[in-house]
Amino acid sequence: MSMDTAFKDDRKLTYLNAEGGNKPLKSPVCDDVLERARAYRLGRLRAALNQSDCAALLLYDPCNIRYAFDSSNMQVWTLHNQMRYALILAGGPAIMFEFKGCLHQCEGLPGIDEIRVAKTWMFMASGDRVEAATNIWADEIADLIRQYGGGNTRIACDSLGGSGVHALEARGLAYVEGTQLTEIARSIKSVDEIELMRWTIRVCEAGMARIYNHSHPGVTERELWAHLHFENARSGGDWLETKLLTCGPRTNPWYQECSDRVCQKGEMISFDTDMIGPYGYCADLSRSWTCGNSQMKDRQRRLYDTALEQIYHNLDLVRPGMSFDEFNAESWRIPGAHVPYRYSLAVHGVGMADEWPVVPLHVDWGPGATTGCFESGQVVCVESLIAEEGSESIKLETQVLVTETGAERLDSFPFE
Structure with missing residues (x-):
């Protein structure tokens, strides 16, 4: 069945583009x-750096580097290879230390005051x-702190290996987690960030529509998971954090990754996008929906209605000033029969990743449990x-903006 004809009357297909x-x-x-x-x-x-009374902020997490400079070179690879980093000096410039041969990747980015070749010290x-190699790297960082720190030796680091911490401390710097x-700074989005996020969600929903449109027996x-990758990649997205799409009995227990199992007509297909777009x-x-666009069986519908009840109840509670404790x-209180199969989170933050x-x-x-309140x-x-x-799992999740009066859903892909 072609993409143009499959499930053509379903409103989910409005999330595919006009072509x-x-x-x-x-x-x-x-x-x-x-x-x-x-x-x-x-x-x-x-602003967060100034409030922390630190002389500098050293960033290795590629999501933080993207947040700071919009520099996105080899992000997945550098999640596990500490080959590029950024240093923001409270009393001085913002410096990007880029992987050798890649300095041109950072040219023209307005937040970067200086580009240097990264000093690589991983094994x-x-x-x-x-x-x-570690000593050479630490000497350069320490020299910059002395030059711009005004006597302040505190350096905040987001993710730094132990040998790096020890090398900085040996040069008189005080490590600060x-x-x-970075998490607090990233937690409050601007109007412009929300516009960028809305577009990522739009791309994701087009990918979800592709999954839906290909959810045939066999x-x-x-x-199915490849369709989300495809839409994300061709629309300028980055990567998928997980591989959480399963069908039928493989939906329970949750957290099984997608496999070569063939989906059968009437089985539930459940997924979590975790898409960096x-x-x-x-x-x-x-x-979650049924393979072949079949009508849900009674048990599937009962579980689905229960999941929707949880979503809508908790969504109504999200408003500024509501403490996490409140x-x-x-x-929403999960019935006892579902407790052993539960998701451990009710709500979590999201921005350039789960936050x-x-x-x-x-x-x-x-x-x-963390303290604080929705803002x-x-x-x-x-x-x-x-x-x-003995049942399948129903997985539902919606992404919402906390507004001055409550919460606004950013996604609009229909529930079943």
């Missing part, structure tokens, strides 16, 4: 929006010379996972 899904989506976002978002994000980090690159600084889980923003949406007290805050499901609430400008995902013994 019937045969051409990539083209972003309507103007350059001014992107430029304002870049300036806002770097300003948020600089893969340095081998038995790693100690000498920087993850809290297709494999991996073949255009402009580096995350579209974290979940849906949210937990008023949140702070994480609000546990009431069953998992405890002394370790206008945050974007959060409201979650549901409903299953019971």
